[in-house]
Amino acid sequence: MQTRIEIVQGDITKIQADAIVNAANTSLLGGGGVDGAIHRAAGPELLAECRTLGGCPTGQAKITGGYRLPARYVIHTPGPIWHGGQSGEDDLLADCYRNCLALAAEHDCRTVAFPAISTGVYHFPLDRAAAIAVREIRAFLQTHAVPERVLLVCFDARTAQAYENALH
Numbered sequence: 001m002q003t004r005i006e007i008v009q010g011d012i013t014k015i016q017a018d019a020i021v022n023a024a025n026t027s028l029l030g031g032g033g034v035d036g037a038i039h040r041a042a043g044p045e046l047l048a049e050c051r052t053l054g055g056c057p058t059g060q061a062k063i064t065g066g067y068r069l070p071a072r073y074v075i076h077t078p079g080p081i082w083h084g085g086q087s088g089e090d091d092l093l094a095d096c097y098r099n100c101l102a103l104a105a106e107h108d109c110r111t112v113a114f115p116a117i118s119t120g121v122y123h124f125p126l127d128r129a130a131a132i133a134v135r136e137i138r139a140f141l142q143t144h145a146v147p148e149r150v151l152l153v154c155f156d157a158r159t160a161q162a163y164e165n166a167l168h
């Protein structure tokens with residue numbers, strides 16, 4: 001089971017996967033961080049498709065094409081903004097992982113790459129987010145053959161270490 005989850009350090013816009021996940025906001029109209037990088041790399045066609053979606057509630061997910069990205073699809077999910085942990089943040093972050101994986105399975109995505117949702121400008125504590133990510137991905141993979149592989153893409157060594165700790 002563990003071999004179906006891999007930690008990869010680097011830029012998610014360069015990853016060859018069937019789908020990459022975007023840590024979006026509820027407007028789905030772009031932003032900074034990984035969202036900005038994905039929109040820049042995918043090209044303006046991505047924003048044009050996103051404009052047709054009418055936004056997305058926190059914890060839910062919507063899928064678009066990948067356009068100029070190596071990935072066939074982008075799965076957009078707005079993670080929770082950290083407000084101290086008493087506002088349902090853990091459950092909403094778990095929802096993000098579950099809903100993205102369900103969409104990936106529906107679209108027959110064999111490989112899916114996730115960034116560390118909510119751990120940037122949304123300030124979700126990294127170790128806590130990594131534990132939730134690993135728990136939810138493991139649970140999903142235990143009951144589904146697709147996706148076959150999930151990549152945890154880390155922009156920095158600190159994030160990679162948090163996933164290492166959560167996996168082992």
Ligand code: AR6
Nearest residue numbers: 011012023025031032033034035037118119120121122155
């Ligand atoms: N590849 C992989 N990971 C990246 C990349 C990249 N190219 N760029 C950043 N990261 P953040 P959030 C990492 O802030 O906390 C946007 O404005 C980053 O180091 O992108 O969910 C949206 O529009 C961190 O580990 O997302 C929302 O408004 C992780 O991605 C808001 O930010 C997530 O950081 C969402 O905030």
